[in-house]
Amino acid sequence: MAEDKPWALISEVGEQGFIEEVTDIIKQHFNIICLRDFLQNPQQHGPKIQAILMWNTFPAAEPSLLSSLPSLKVVANGGVGIDHLDVPYITSLGVKVANTPGVVSVATADMAMGLLLASARKIVEGHQIAVDPKTTSIPQSLVGVEVTGSTLGIIGMGHIGYKIAQRSKGFDMKILYHNRHRRSVEDEQSVGASYCENMDDLLREADFVVLVVNLSPETKGLISHRELSLMKPTATLVNVSRGLVVDQDALVKALQSGEIRAAALDVTHPEPLPRDHPLLSLPNVLITPHVGTYTYATIKRTVQCMVDNAVAAVNGLPVPNEVKLK
């Protein structure tokens, strides 16, 4: 009987929320209520909610929402990044926080390669020229830069960074990486990656610099004027981590002055950017709206992982991907 299941508060179904196809995965274990319906009458619905299942757009960390959920046991986030959550505050309420590492890695790595290739080979511009009825010849502006045999610099060699390295091996790229901790010799050898203890060395040498770090106080503004000035004028910056890892004003200047060739960004700050933001009109910028994990297979795996985390927490069992305070 539906009423026997615990209740979960979820972001919307459809735009800004869960795709229709995956709500069944949640409904197997939870009765669900969407935020919009919940907010119609928080006093009535609040006491029964034991889990929040959310993407990073959901305002779950807001004290006003949490204070209306006295039975809440878990905030189960879809995705790895939990920079939008006030983990110390949520856990101080006795509520667990969980994320979904691992399951998003392949799709995000694919996206990084897609952005890299699209920027290098001007695929979006090429499409616009191809569909323009006024086109009579191929403009020289479509001449791109070669990916095969170029040098890739990966900043952040966790799950996703490593998957990017595996993919770039197929393009015969020379792979450099910078990470808090050096990977094992076996890991390095199997993708042919060389460790740069000093990030500056990577920035100076790479044709493509891909950012895959978590957002933290240490990585906020990691790429600013100084770092961009070290990059080659022919280099491309790809960001699939978080917008705040890059100083966007510095990036705009570097792109306008030709200090770097181009940027391909799946993440910005804020998201979406204000419509008059210079990044939206620069010809050497490619932007996607934070869709690195947007494939049906990855969304399904992510939702299953969120549900596993939430079910464990509600039943007082160890939560597989609990985010613990350091």
Ligand SMILES: O=C(O)[C@H](O)CO
């Ligand atoms: O953090 C992640 O996994 C992605 O950016 C989706 O939010």
